[in-house]
Amino acid sequence: MSRTLKLAVIPGDGIGPEVIAEAVKVLDVVAPSADLVIEKTQFSLGADRYLATGDVLSEEDLTAIASHEAILLGAVGGKPGDPRIPAGIIERGLLLKLRFSLDHYVNLRPTTIFPGVVSPLANPGDVDFVVVREGTEGPYVGNGGALRQGTPYEIANELSVNTAHGVERVVRYAFELAAKRDRKKLTLVHKTNVLVNAGSLWSRIVDAVAAEYPQVSVDYLHIDAATIFFVTDPARFDVIVTDNLFGDILTDLAAAISGGIGLAASGNINPTNAFPSMFEPVHGSAPDIAGQQKADPTAAILSVGLLLEHFGYAEAAARINDAVATDLSERGSAPRRTSEIGDAIVARLS
Amino acid sequence: MSRTLKLAVIPGDGIGPEVIAEAVKVLDVVAPSADLVIEKTQFSLGADRYLATGDVLSEEDLTAIASHEAILLGAVGGKPGDPRIPAGIIERGLLLKLRFSLDHYVNLRPTTIFPGVVSPLANPGDVDFVVVREGTEGPYVGNGGALRQGTPYEIANELSVNTAHGVERVVRYAFELAAKRDRKKLTLVHKTNVLVNAGSLWSRIVDAVAAEYPQVSVDYLHIDAATIFFVTDPARFDVIVTDNLFGDILTDLAAAISGGIGLAASGNINPTNAFPSMFEPVHGSAPDIAGQQKADPTAAILSVGLLLEHFGYAEAAARINDAVATDLSERGSAPRRTSEIGDAIVARLS
Ligand SMILES: CC(C)[C@H](C(=O)O)[C@@H](O)C(=O)O
Ligand SMILES: CC(C)[C@H](C(=O)O)[C@@H](O)C(=O)O
Numbered sequence: 095m096s097r098t099l100k101l102a103v104i105p106g107d108g109i110g111p112e113v114i115a116e117a118v119k120v121l122d123v124v125a126p127s128a129d130l131v132i133e134k135t136q137f138s139l140g141a142d143r144y145l146a147t148g149d150v151l152s153e154e155d156l157t158a159i160a161s162h163e164a165i166l167l168g169a170v171g172g173k174p175g176d177p178r179i180p181a182g183i184i185e186r187g188l189l190l191k192l193r194f195s196l197d198h199y200v201n202l203r204p205t206t207i208f209p210g211v212v213s214p215l216a217n218p219g220d221v222d223f224v225v226v227r228e229g230t231e232g233p234y235v236g237n238g239g240a241l242r243q244g245t246p247y248e249i250a251n252e253l254s255v256n257t258a259h260g261v262e263r264v265v266r267y268a269f270e271l272a273a274k275r276d277r278k279k280l281t282l283v284h285k286t287n288v289l290v291n292a293g294s295l296w297s298r299i300v301d302a303v304a305a306e307y308p309q310v311s312v313d314y315l316h317i318d319a320a321t322i323f324f325v326t327d328p329a330r331f332d333v334i335v336t337d338n339l340f341g342d343i344l345t346d347l348a349a350a351i352s353g354g355i356g357l358a359a360s361g362n363i364n365p366t367n368a369f370p371s372m373f374e375p376v377h378g379s380a381p382d383i384a385g386q387q388k389a390d391p392t393a394a395i396l397s398v399g400l401l402l403e404h405f406g407y408a409e410a411a412a413r414i415n416d417a418v419a420t421d422l423s424e425r426g427s428a429p430r431r432t433s434e435i436g437d438a439i440v441a442r443l444s
Numbered sequence: 445m446s447r448t449l450k451l452a453v454i455p456g457d458g459i460g461p462e463v464i465a466e467a468v469k470v471l472d473v474v475a476p477s478a479d480l481v482i483e484k485t486q487f488s489l490g491a492d493r494y495l496a497t498g499d500v501l502s503e504e505d506l507t508a509i510a511s512h513e514a515i516l517l518g519a520v521g522g523k524p525g526d527p528r529i530p531a532g533i534i535e536r537g538l539l540l541k542l543r544f545s546l547d548h549y550v551n552l553r554p555t556t557i558f559p560g561v562v563s564p565l566a567n568p569g570d571v572d573f574v575v576v577r578e579g580t581e582g583p584y585v586g587n588g589g590a591l592r593q594g595t596p597y598e599i600a601n602e603l604s605v606n607t608a609h610g611v612e613r614v615v616r617y618a619f620e621l622a623a624k625r626d627r628k629k630l631t632l633v634h635k636t637n638v639l640v641n642a643g644s645l646w647s648r649i650v651d652a653v654a655a656e657y658p659q660v661s662v663d664y665l666h667i668d669a670a671t672i673f674f675v676t677d678p679a680r681f682d683v684i685v686t687d688n689l690f691g692d693i694l695t696d697l698a699a700a701i702s703g704g705i706g707l708a709a710s711g712n713i714n715p716t717n718a719f720p721s722m723f724e725p726v727h728g729s730a731p732d733i734a735g736q737q738k739a740d741p742t743a744a745i746l747s748v749g750l751l752l753e754h755f756g757y758a759e760a761a762a763r764i765n766d767a768v769a770t771d772l773s774e775r776g777s778a779p780r781r782t783s784e785i786g787d788a789i790v791a792r793l794s
Pocket of ligand 2: 287288318535536539540692726728
C-alpha cells in the first residue's frame with residue numbers, strides 16, 4: 095500500500111534551484127523503495143518573483159503551500175546590496191513568514207562530522223549533536239521600530255518576545271529528543287546574566303521540564319561561552335536548546351566546524367503537524383556562484399533525509415545518509431559540478 | 445617629570461584577585477621606566493561584598509571610582525547557581541553598571557595569535573584583528589520586562605535600544621582605528637536581514653562615515669556568517685565594528701581561536717576621557733578554580749598594556765606585550781602557578 099505525500103517545492107533564488115534539482119532527484123529515487131509517492135507542486139518565489147511582481151508571498155501562495163504536507167525549500171534572498179531589494183525583505187517576507195505562519199517552532203539542525211570530511215579544527219573529536227533552535231519567537235518576531243529615522247536623534251529598537259507557551263513546547267521537544275539519544279544530555283544556551291527576563295523564563299522552564307526527565311542530564315552555558323566550546327570541545331554537546339537568534343548563530347558555527355555550510359541540513363518542524371514542516375539547507379542563496387553548477391547540493395539532499403525521517407521513513411533516511419557519507423568519504427579534491435555530486439549520490443542509491 | 449595616574453583597582457570575585465595581583469606587579473615594574481607614578485585605590489566589590497552587605501555598587505562607590513583616571517578590574521560574579529545570588533545581579537549591578545555609568549562606549553578587544561600559542565584551528569593563518577564592540581546600548585540596556593511571571597501565560601521581553609548618537613560615535617572610533625592600521629579594513633557585523641530597524645541604523649551610519657574615510661575598505665557580514673569566517677579564515681579580519689551582544693559573542697570566539705580566554709585582554713574605553721576607562725581580562729571569575737593559583741594572569745597583564753597604550757605610553761605597552769610574547773613562546777606544557785607566570789613576565793621586564 096503506497097502512501098502519497100503532497101510536497102511543496104520552493105527552489106527560491108541563487109543556487110536554490112540547482113541544489114533542489116539534485117535533492118528532488120534523490121527523493122525520486124528513494125521514495126519508491128519506501129512505497130512513497132511524492133506529489134510535487136512547484137512554487138516560484140523569491141527575489142526574481144519580487145522584482146517581477148512586487149510581491150513576496152501572497153495570501154494565496156501561503157494558503158496553497160499550507161495545503162501540502164511538507165515543504166522543500168532551496169534558498170531565498172537576492173544579491174546583497176541590490177538597490178531594488180530592501181534589506182531582508184525576501185528573508186522576512188518569505189522564509190520567516192513561512193516559519194511563523196506555519197508555526198515551525200522547532201528548527202532542527204543536526205551536526206556531525208562525516209568520515210573523510212576535513213574540519214577547520216585541529217582536533218574536533220567525535221562530534222554528534224543537534225541544535226534545537228526555537229523558530230517562532232525571540233528577536234525574530236519583527237516587533238521593532240524606529241523613531242526620527244535619518245536624523246541625528248534616531249532611535250531604533252528591536253524587541254525580543256518570549257512566552258511560556260513558546261518556550262515550553264520547544265524545551266519539551268528537546269528533552270524528548272535527548273531522552274531518545276545515547277548520551278541523554280541537554281544544554282540550554284542563553285545569556286541569562288544580561289537578558290534576565292527572557293533568560294529567567296528559559297531557565298525556569300528548563301528546570302521544570304527537567305524534573306519530568308530524570309534520565310536526561312542538564313547543563314547551561316552562556317552564548318559567549320558556548321561558542322568557545324564549539325571550537326575547543328564540540329564533542330561535549332548532545333542536544334542544545336536555545337532561542338531563535340542564538341540558534342541562528344550557533345548553527346552556522348556548527349556547520350563551519352563540521353565541514354562547512356554546504357553540508358548542513360535543517361528541518362523547520364511543526365511537531366503537531368497542524369501545518370506542513372519545511373526542510374531546507376542552512377546555507378543561503380549565494381548569488382555570486384548561482385547558475386554555475388558550483389554549489390554543493392549535499393545539504394539539500396540531507397534535508398530530504400530529515401524530511402523522510404520526520405514522516406517515519408527512518409530506513410529511507412538512513413539510506414540517504416549512508417550514500418552521502420560514502421560520497422563524502424570518497425571525495426577527492428577535484429571540484430565536481432552540482433549535478434555530478436547529485437548523480438554520484440543517486441548512483442549509490444540505485 | 446613624572447606623571448601621577450590615579451588608578452581604581454577592583455580585583456572582584458573568584459580568580460579576579462589572583463590575576464590582578466600579577467597585573468599590578470607588572471604595572472609596578474613598568475611604570476617607573478615610563479616616569480609614571482601609579483596611585484592605587486583598592487575597591488572590594490563583587491559577590492562577597494554583596495553577600496555580606498546586600499549591595500553591589502553604591503552611589504558612593506561609583507562616585508569614588510569615577511574620581512580616578514582609570515580602572516583595572518579582575519572579574520566579577522559568584523558561583524553560578526548560588527541560590528543566594530540572583531542570576532546576573534553582580535554582572536549587571538557592577539560590571540555593566542560601570543560600563544554604562546562611565547559611558548564606556550568602546551569595548552576594545554584585540555585578537556592575535558602569539559608565536560608558540562596553539563590555536564584549536566588547524567590553519568588559523570596570520571590573525572591580527574580588533575573587535576570594536578559597542579558598550580552602552582543594544583540588548584544590554586536592561587529595558588526588558590515580564591508579564592504574568594510564573595504562569596503559563598508569561599511573556600518576557602527584552603528590548604534592544606540603538607541610537608544614532610550611540611552608533612555613530614563607536615563607528616567613528618572604529619574607522620579612525622582602521623585608518624591607522626596597515627590593512628585599513630573595516631567589517632560591520634550585524635543581522636540586518638532580521639533586525640531591520642537596528643540593522644538599518646548601523647548600515648546607514650557605516651555608509652555615511654565611510655564616505656569620510658575613502659582609504660578604509662568596508663564590508664559587511666551577518667553575525668552568523670561572521671562566526672563561520674572566524675573559524676575558516678580569521679586572518680581576513682582587520683577591524684570589526686559591531687553591537688554589544690554580537691561583540692560579546694564574537695570576542696569569546698575570538699579568544700577561543702587565538703589560544704583561549706586566558707590570553708584575551710580588553711579595554712572599556714570612554715574616548716572623551718569624561719570618565720575613567722576600565723581595563724579587564726575578557727574571562728570571568730571562574731569560581732571553580734578560584735584561590736588555587738591555577739588561573740592564567742596573562743589576560744590581566746595584557747589589559748595593563750592596553751591601559752598604558754590608552755594613556756599614550758606606547759613603548760611601555762610594547763614592552764609588556766613583548767615580555768608576554770616571549771613568555772608564551774617559551775611556555776612548556778607543565779602547568780605553572782598564577783604567580784609563577786606573573787613572576788616570569790616581571791623577570792623579563794626587569
Ligand atoms: C536568512 C535568515 C533570515 C535565516 C535566519 O536568520 O534564520 C538564516 O540565517 C537561517 O539560519 O536559516
Ligand atoms: C559578564 C558579562 C555581563 C560580560 C558581557 O556580557 O559583556 C562578559 O561576558 C564580557 O564579555 O565582558
